[in-house]
Amino acid sequence: MLFNSIEFLIFFPIVCLIYFIIPHKVRWAFLLVASYYFYMSWKASYAILLFGVTTVNYLGGLAIANSKNKETKKWILIFTIILSLSGLYYYKYFNFIGNTINAILNNLGIGISIPFLDLILPVGISFFTFQALSYTIDIYKGQMKCETNFGIFALFVSFFPQLVAGPIERATHLLPQFYEKHKWNDKNAVVGIRLMLWGMFKKVVVADRLALYVNAVFNNYQKHSGLSYILASILFAFQIYCDFSGYSDIARGSARVMGFDLMVNFRFPYLSENVTKFWQRNHISLTTWLKDYIYFPLVETNPTVLRMCVLIFITFLLSGLWHGADWTFVIWGIWQAVFLIYDILMRKKRKRMEKWFKERKLLNLSLGFRYLVTFAIICLGAIFFRASDVKQGWAILKGILSLKEGSLFIDAATLSYSFIALILLLFIEANNTIDFNDFIMRQKTLSKWSLYYIIIISIIVLGVFDNSAFIYFQF
Amino acid sequence: MKRLILKLVILTLLILSSDIIIGILLRPLISKIPNGRYFKIYHTFYKTDAEMVLIGSSACETGVNPEILEKQLGLTVWNGARGDQTLLYFEVATDKLLERKKVKTIVYFIESMRFETEIDISGISQLKPLTIVDKSLIPYISQGRKLEEYFLKSNLYACNSLSYYLIRPMLSSKSIDGGVETKGQKVKIGSKSSLLNYKYKGISFKGVYNQQKVDRYLMMFKKCRDQNVNVIVITLPRCNPPYELSRTIDTLKSMQDEGLFRYFDYYTDQRFIHKPEFFYDEGHFNKEGANYFSEILAKDLFDSCSLRK
Numbered sequence: 001m002l003f004n005s006i007e008f009l010i011f012f013p014i015v016c017l018i019y020f021i022i023p024h025k026v027r028w029a030f031l032l033v034a035s036y037y038f039y040m041s042w043k044a045s046y047a048i049l050l051f052g053v054t055t056v057n058y059l060g061g062l063a064i065a066n067s068k069n070k071e072t073k074k075w076i077l078i079f080t081i082i083l084s085l086s087g088l089y090y091y092k093y094f095n096f097i098g099n100t101i102n103a104i105l106n107n108l109g110i111g112i113s114i115p116f117l118d119l120i121l122p123v124g125i126s127f128f129t130f131q132a133l134s135y136t137i138d139i140y141k142g143q144m145k146c147e148t149n150f151g152i153f154a155l156f157v158s159f160f161p162q163l164v165a166g167p168i169e170r171a172t173h174l175l176p177q178f179y180e181k182h183k184w185n186d187k188n189a190v191v192g193i194r195l196m197l198w199g200m201f202k203k204v205v206v207a208d209r210l211a212l213y214v215n216a217v218f219n220n221y222q223k224h225s226g227l228s229y230i231l232a233s234i235l236f237a238f239q240i241y242c243d244f245s246g247y248s249d250i251a252r253g254s255a256r257v258m259g260f261d262l263m264v265n266f267r268f269p270y271l272s273e274n275v276t277k278f279w280q281r282n283h284i285s286l287t288t289w290l291k292d293y294i295y296f297p298l299v300e301t302n303p304t305v306l307r308m309c310v311l312i313f314i315t316f317l318l319s320g321l322w323h324g325a326d327w328t329f330v331i332w333g334i335w336q337a338v339f340l341i342y343d344i345l346m347r348k349k350r351k352r353m354e355k356w357f358k359e360r361k362l363l364n365l366s367l368g369f370r371y372l373v374t375f376a377i378i379c380l381g382a383i384f385f386r387a388s389d390v391k392q393g394w395a396i397l398k399g400i401l402s403l404k405e406g407s408l409f410i411d412a413a414t415l416s417y418s419f420i421a422l423i424l425l426l427f428i429e430a431n432n433t434i435d436f437n438d439f440i441m442r443q444k445t446l447s448k449w450s451l452y453y454i455i456i457i458s459i460i461v462l463g464v465f466d467n468s469a470f471i472y473f474q475f
Numbered sequence: 476m477k478r479l480i481l482k483l484v485i486l487t488l489l490i491l492s493s494d495i496i497i498g499i500l501l502r503p504l505i506s507k508i509p510n511g512r513y514f515k516i517y518h519t520f521y522k523t524d525a526e527m528v529l530i531g532s533s534a535c536e537t538g539v540n541p542e543i544l545e546k547q548l549g550l551t552v553w554n555g556a557r558g559d560q561t562l563l564y565f566e567v568a569t570d571k572l573l574e575r576k577k578v579k580t581i582v583y584f585i586e587s588m589r590f591e592t593e594i595d596i597s598g599i600s601q602l603k604p605l606t607i608v609d610k611s612l613i614p615y616i617s618q619g620r621k622l623e624e625y626f627l628k629s630n631l632y633a634c635n636s637l638s639y640y641l642i643r644p645m646l647s648s649k650s651i652d653g654g655v656e657t658k659g660q661k662v663k664i665g666s667k668s669s670l671l672n673y674k675y676k677g678i679s680f681k682g683v684y685n686q687q688k689v690d691r692y693l694m695m696f697k698k699c700r701d702q703n704v705n706v707i708v709i710t711l712p713r714c715n716p717p718y719e720l721s722r723t724i725d726t727l728k729s730m731q732d733e734g735l736f737r738y739f740d741y742y743t744d745q746r747f748i749h750k751p752e753f754f755y756d757e758g759h760f761n762k763e764g765a766n767y768f769s770e771i772l773a774k775d776l777f778d779s780c781s782l783r784k
Contacts, residue, residue: 006622186479412643449486456490460631465622 001041003250004203004465011038012254015160019258024181028152031159031178038160039124046122049087054157056083057132058150061139065146077140081133088129091121096325124164126322130289132157135171137293144172152178161255165247167265167285174262182259191437192257198428198436199249200463201455206421207243208464210235212414218386218396225406226399233379233400236386238422241270244283249436268429273370274350275339275377286322290315308344313337328384328393335381417462424458490631498630501607513604515652515659519555520571520605523578526550529659530568531584533558534711538760539584540769541658547773554659556584557652562691563599567615569695573702580705583692587710587742590689590723606633662762663755684722689730696735706736707776712747712768714754739775746771 001007015034022030040047060080064073098114105112135156138144147153156175162168217224217232224232248265255262269282279287295315299308313334320333343350357366380397387393398404432439440448505513519528527550529539535556544552555568565583572578596618606612606627617624626632653661699706708727724740731738746767747753753764760768 006625184476186476189479190482452486453489453493456486457493457631460490460626460629461634463635465626465635 001038003247003254004200007041016257020182020184027182028149028155028178032151032155035155035158035160035163039158039163042123042164043120049091049122049125050128050158051154053084053087053129053132054154056080057136057157058147058153060084060136061146061153062148064136064139073140077136080136084129084133084136087122088125091119091125093321093325095119127166127168128157128163130286130322131168134168134289134293135175138171144175147171147175159255159260161251161260162262165244165251166283167248167251167263168289169262169285174260177260180259185259188259189257192253192255194437194440195249195253195256195435197253197452197455197459199246199251199253201421201459202242202246202249202425204463204465205458206418206425207239207246209414209418209421209462210239210242212464213411213418214239214386216411217409218388218392221392221396221399224399224404224409226402226404228406228409229383229396229399229404231408233383233386233396235418237270237375237379237382238425240382240385241266241282242425252435264434267434268432270375270378271371271430272374273367274343274374275336276343278374278378279336279340286319290319294318305344309341312340312344316340323385327390328387331390331393332381332384335377335384339377421458421462424454494629494631497634498607501604501630501634505604505608514654515555515557516602516605517608518655519553519557519568519659520609521575523553523555523572524551525553525577525658526579527552527582528568528572528578528580529554529556529582529584530565531556531582531711532560532586533661534586534758534760535584535709536653536659536661537663537755538711538765538768539772540660540765543766543769544773544776545658547770547777550579552658554653554657556659557601559598559601561586561589561595561598562688563594563596563615563618564602566691566695567599567602567612569698570615573698573704576702578704580707581699582707582709583736584709584711585692585723585727587713587716587721588723590685590692590726591683591721592685592688594685594688594691600635603627603633603635660765662765663759664762666751666754666761667756689726693730693735700735708736708738709772710738710740710742711758711760712741712744713758714747714751715749715757716743737779739772739779741768741771 001011011034015031018030019027036047036050039050057080060076060083063076064080067073067076095116098116102113135144135147135153139146147156152175155178156169156171159169159174214232214236217228218236221229245266252262252264263285265283265285267281267284269278272278272281295311299311316333316337317330318333319336320329320331323329323332354363354366357363380400383396383400384390384393387396428436428439440451443451506517508514525541527544527548529535529541529552531539533556536554536558539554539556541552541554544550555572557564569581572581599616599618602612602616606616607630610628613624613627617627626635653659696706708731710724710727721742724742727738728740730736741747747764750764753760753767755761755764
């Protein structure tokens with residue numbers, strides 16, 4: 001079920017209504033049923049996978065908590081991780097690894113090949129697997145007590161607002177909320193609806209509109225010029241941001257209406273002065289997951305610069321693979337890692353330069369320049385995120401760097417609408433400190449209502465309603 | 476709770492009143508917009524009294540000169556083709572023309588791989604603004620999509636994504652679609668440089684044969700026959716026909732034996748193949764090509780169908 005579908009428009013108010021009518025003690029069971037229904041409306045049989053990951057981590061957590069031996073705890077954790085990731089491996093990485101091995105064997109002249117499996121990737125598998133794993137790892141690290149109620153734990157893994165595309169919640173943050181007694185609260189409802197409205201604007205007005213231009217260039221890249229590649233790459237950066245942060249806003253908003261607080265996943269990352277800052281503001285739930293469960297545990301034992309650089313490289317390589325089982329995502333991950341490592345190596349020099357600019361009262365100018373450079377780096381990396389294969393990615397990157405001949409592809413209707421929507425987006429997002437709600441709270445009544453009006457009219461008049469799925473569903 | 480409901484009601488009323496105002500403003504305006512997107516469809520659906528109407532996509536809109544057909548056949552002709560349009564537009568145009576009982580012959584221009592692709596619903600959405608003046612268009616546009624059907628009751632949504640095309644004809648002297656002075660033809664001048672430098676590469680089209688589409692075309696032709704309207708089907712030439720095999724053309728050839736329509740295949744006509752001087756781009760004639768092709772078409776229609784008055 002998509003957030004931007006008629007089904008969700010009916011599903012969500014009904015769920016809310018029932019949720020607040022029924023007694024508190026059965027609410028978790030109702031939300032669990034609603035969440036599984038939400039997931040099963042896409043492909044019912046894959047709920048088994050969701051249930052499997054839930055069961056493995058519930059039992060794993062229980063076993064770790066009940067075990068007194070540190071070594072046993074460690075082996076239970078490893079076993080739980082392997083079992084949890086096996087579904088992810090089978091559905092997401094089996095064909096990728098198989099194809100890579102086949103290519104190597106072919107090059108060596110060995111006539112053995114691993115069969116290709118015709119599989120449909122279960123929606124949100126990477127999200128709920130990582131969310132469930134975070135619980136088990138937290139139990140192992142002694143950061144929380146294990147959850148004994150299987151139903152509540154199953155709800156934590158499958159909670160429908162964030163089930164298929166995050167934010168990847170932590171058990172320490174979300175699990176206790178299922179025990180809280182939520183009463184209908186006007187303030188929560190207003191905040192939630194605002195977030196949902198803004199998320200919908202980002203998805204259907206900006207992301208899906210930009211997709212029309214981006215798809216036209218990327219799907220037919222041979223015919224387009226370097227200038228068109230540049231414009232398409234810039235627009236894709238906004239498309240992916242609006243698509244994913246739009247989903248997160250709707251997820252946070254719908255949870256908030258019911259009284260739940262989900263973590264902020266984006267803080268307009270395109271206003272970042274370097275790639276490190278970008279990753280502190282972009283897909284925060286995944287970045288912090290990777291940082292807390294992979295990077296920090298490995299780096300804290302011996303935090304040398306070399307070790308940090310190697311671990312950043314590994315972490316972002318994994319981040320690339322988390323996004324997709326393709327070499328394009330591997331390249332994208334390496335691209336991010338290279339600039340993050342550069343940031344570490346240049347930290348001292350950067351501080352000296354900042355001081356120099358500050359003394360000459362040029363700090364704002366240098367900041368603006370760094371925003372632009374960071375944005376350019378992200379846009380160039382995004383080419384591989386969008387490209388259907390490595391060949392296409394290289395061709396587009398080469399086309400940009402050599403300014404491939406030809407005129408700029410102008411789809412006047414799409415671009416004119418896109419720019420109207422982008423101006424509104426940039427104005428609001430650049431003035432946010434936390435989220436859209438924070439922006440709205442600072443407005444006077446008239447501007448607040450005008451903004452609601454403009455956003456709703458924009459959704460109706462400029463929205464693309466082709467029921468297109470959110471990009472991050474595929475991960 | 477009451478405060479929240481009150482706020483939501485106020486906001487809803489604001490949107491609804493805007494919707495009504497937009498409808499009131501647009502209703503008289505749409506039919507008066509200079510030559511452009513809506514005028515062309517409006518004329519084709521509700522105004523034309525032509526005896527022969529051409530229905531197709533941009534290749535037909537640019538590629539057939541109705542004046543030449545009129546001269547040769549002695550019939551009044553209107554080129555009702557529109558860019559980006561396929562089966563769904565053909566269906567609604569057919570129904571609207573048959574409702575008005577003026578048309579005697581409908582000429583459908585079907586592209587070479589049309590039966591080997593999915594039904595494209597994107598093109599038909601360009602008809603949305605016309606739902607402000609004619610709600611009977613809603614089922615054609617929504618194609619069973621409940622959400623779309625519901626939304627199309629809104630005048631604001633009827634302008635969704637298309638206000639650009641509503642405004643553009645009023646701002647630009649250059650028409651977007653063919654106007655009345657050219658009887659619906661959109662004339663293209665010269666040839667694109669990409670066409671002159673084109674290197675021919677024949678490829679086999681690997682589409683999936685779509686029986687549902689074929690059935691819908693047949694149903695449309697039957698409707699015409701039931702009202703004694705002649706049906707002619709044409710596949711236009713291309714400068715460098717990219718597909719070596721076309722199951723669509725074979726199907727059309729075999730289907731014409733059932734007597735529902737006459738079929739003329741010019742897809743690989745040697746008089747046009749690899750002759751960029753007749754083409755604006757790969758699949759669209761320029762002025763010279765359109766005139767030359769229209770002469771040939773008029774002669775063939777005259778010889779084979781006895782269409783002359």
